[in-house]
Amino acid sequence: MEKQTHLSWKTEPSPRLVRMAATKDPRPCSIADTLALVGEKYSLLVLREVCLGNGRFDQLVRNIGAPRDVLSTRLRRLVDAGILTKHAYSERPRRFEYRPTPAGLDLEPVLMTLKEWGDRHLHGNTGLPMIVEHDCGHELVPVVTCRACGDPVRHEDLTAHPQAPGWTLRGPVHP
Amino acid sequence: MEKQTHLSWKTEPSPRLVRMAATKDPRPCSIADTLALVGEKYSLLVLREVCLGNGRFDQLVRNIGAPRDVLSTRLRRLVDAGILTKHAYSERPRRFEYRPTPAGLDLEPVLMTLKEWGDRHLHGNTGLPMIVEHDCGHELVPVVTCRACGDPVRHEDLTAHPQAPGWTLRGPVHP
DNA sequence: TCAGATGGGTTTGTTTTTCCAACTCATCTC
DNA sequence: GAGATGAGTTGGAAAAACAAACCCATCTGA
Known part of the structure; x- marks a missing residue:
């Protein structure tokens, strides 16, 4: 994958192994x-x-x-x-x-999911610094769902299909 | 709100107005x-x-x-x-x-909403760097919904109820 | 009327972070 | 044993964050 560098190592100025720093082409x-x-x-x-x-x-x-x-x-x-x-x-x-x-x-969905996480994991859902009310009359608890089927999205139900090389293609991650 | 500083200004060392830098108690x-x-x-x-x-x-x-x-x-x-x-x-x-x-x-919902925004606004939904498939068989397009009523959340339907002083309480923002 | 406050910034100098390349060290491979 | 690999650490330069002060037009109250 980074094979092209192999050929040049023998003639590189640096006498010791030069390991690449943060690659200049990270995952798109x-x-x-x-x-x-x-x-x-x-x-x-x-x-x-x-x-x-x-x-x-x-x-x-x-x-x-x-x-x-x-x-x-x-x-x-x-x-x-x-x-x-x-x-x-x-x-x-x-x-x-x-x-x-x-x-x-x-970008509000990003803010809402960040708030949700903080409410849950940092404030234990008690004594929240701010409550957002939805027009339906209830406190807003944002849930991310799949547009196609409407179900809440769970990690185990996702498969990544990377369009670029260098990806690991995986389904459920947990052992 | 920052009134306490008024009294001391007359006797402060600095002869000119000292405006507070970033307040040390931002919004919780x-x-x-x-x-x-x-x-x-x-x-x-x-x-x-x-x-x-x-x-x-x-x-x-x-x-x-x-x-x-x-x-x-x-x-x-x-x-x-x-x-x-x-x-x-x-x-x-x-x-x-x-x-x-x-x-x-x-935290995956945060990642998903970030990805959605980038897909929409930066890649125009074409030539996406990665496609995530949901187990329902369709491409995952995450939608943030209200847990109580199930409806997709729109900005206009939200009202913030801050629990701490210093907040502006508002409903819909747009004029 | 004019001293001071207000809003919306910019400037200046210092302290932290980032960044990059190189280095370490134990192991595995040829 | 020469070199590669994984998982970092180290050192020095460059960039960003920070705090406090400064600016300038306007408004306010005594």
């Missing part, structure tokens, strides 16, 4: 691609605030607890990525508010 | 708490590999493209957090494999 993957956009520190918290309607710079600083300069970098990136837009809510003095685009709102 | 939130554990660079990709069954150090290095030292730090942290376990798959020579704990597997 939508998860990685998404995280490249929103996986930096604070980015998803920005999205959380913005989805809650708290899109002003000082609200973000306060509610997230991020340094102002970092926040300002993140905001630029998220706007560039088409996840947020910048709205002027006042001329004279010019003041702005960040809001989610439709693509940004499409 | 399960999303932030979860990200504190798995939000560092590469952590969720480690989980991806491990859920796919590729839990050996060199596989992780190759498939993720992370520096070995960073990976080794991440692995320690994820094991400490109870998200991974380290299994010896060979004595003499001692060799290890990382596997997800049940809590780790519970």
